[in-house]
Each structure stands twice: as structure tokens, then as C-alpha cells.
Amino acid sequence: MSSAQSDDLAAVMTAAAATLRAPIDLDKTLEQLLASAIDTVPGIDQASLSITTRDGKIETLAPTDERVVRADQLQYELQEGPCLEAALAEPVVESGDLSIDPRWPQYGPKAAALGFGAQIAFQFRAEPHARGALNLYADEKHSLDADTRALGALFAGLVAVAMGWARQDDSMAQALISRNVIGQAVGIVMERYTVDPDRAFAFLVRTSQDSNTKLRAVAESIVADLVSRTRS
Known part of the structure; x- marks a missing residue:
């Protein structure tokens, strides 16, 4: 890693750490951490979190793409699959080529059909009861390296800190909502x-960024507008 890259990484990590100052907004913090991850971790194009709930289910939080x-x-x-x-x-679970990975004969080809070539997932645990995985997706096959693993693990640690600070059950409930x-x-x-899911999600993200409004608030506005139109 070059000196310039190290400086860029330090700036990104400083900004990411700043999101963890209490009190935190869990939704916003996770969105910012995962956005920073895909900007920073080599070879990675998209990210999400898989969170295990008390009733044994697994939910996805803060996805960066549909x-x-x-x-x-x-x-x-x-x-x-890796995230599971x-x-x-x-x-840590890694696949350099999802399309031919014998560990996941059903998931691998389907992931490739979605445009993903490689994937790596890092387990994290956060007191008192949160557990899950940071899922990092790459469009290109064989794009994961030692820097991917080291920086990915670092971001998984930051996610664990964020989840640990959001101890109240209502924080998790709000994130799922x-x-x-x-x-x-x-x-x-x-x-x-009349667009596909990827373009629809990108529209929400762009609207959020252009208006400096949280993604959730943009989504709530669109849903509320539809409800209002339906009732009128």
C-alpha cells in the first residue's frame, strides 16, 4: 500500500470512527460504514450486513445495492453461502469465484447471474446479543487479496462497535423497519x-444524496405519498 493510499485510508477510517460517537443513529451509522467499506476495501463493489435475531431468523441491514x-x-x-x-x-468465509465454488452449488451460479464474481464475509459479535456478518461482494472474480481481508476485518470490527453501542432492542427494531x-x-x-430493482434503488440513493436526506426518510416519503394518493 502506497503512502498516498495510506493517507486516504487514514482519512476514511477517521470519518468512519466519527460516526461511532454516542449517541448514534444506528441506521445512518451502518449506512455510512458500509459506504466507506466499498470505497475503501480493495476489489469490493457492494456490501450488506446479515444480522441474526433472537427468534433465529437472519435479516439484511444497510444494503448498498438491490x-x-x-x-x-x-x-x-x-x-x-458465505454470509450465512x-x-x-x-x-471468515471467502470465495474467489462464486460461479464454480463446489461449497455452494445452488447459490454460486445464482449469485453469478446477479453479476457477482467473488464474495467474502466476516463474522462479528457485539454485546449483549447482536451477532452477524459483514458481507462484501465483488463484481470481478479473483479480486480479493490480503488487503481486502485485512481492511474487511477492520470494518467488521467497526460494525460490531456500532451494534454494541445500539444496545436497546428498539434500535434494532428501527433498523429492521x-x-x-x-x-x-x-x-x-x-x-x-418501469425500472428494474437496481435502478429503483439507485434512484432512492441519488435522491437521498441530492437532498441531503436520510435514505429511510426518502423511502418513507415515497410510501406516504402512495398511501395519500390511494386514500384520496
């Missing part, structure tokens, strides 16, 4: 503008 939501859900449904194994058992309302808004945008 493809990630679909890839995560495939792993939960098929009961195979990392969230439930293994500290946020994920659900964003999914509803994606569906509305898809139908309204």
Missing part, C-alpha cells in the same frame, strides 16, 4: 417508472 438484497435472500432461502456461514459459524420501508419504496419506484 442486488445485494437478492443475493443475501438467496443464501437464507437456500441455506448456503459467517453469520452462524465461521469467522428502515430496511422494510426502503424495500417498499423500491417496489413503488419500479412500478411508477
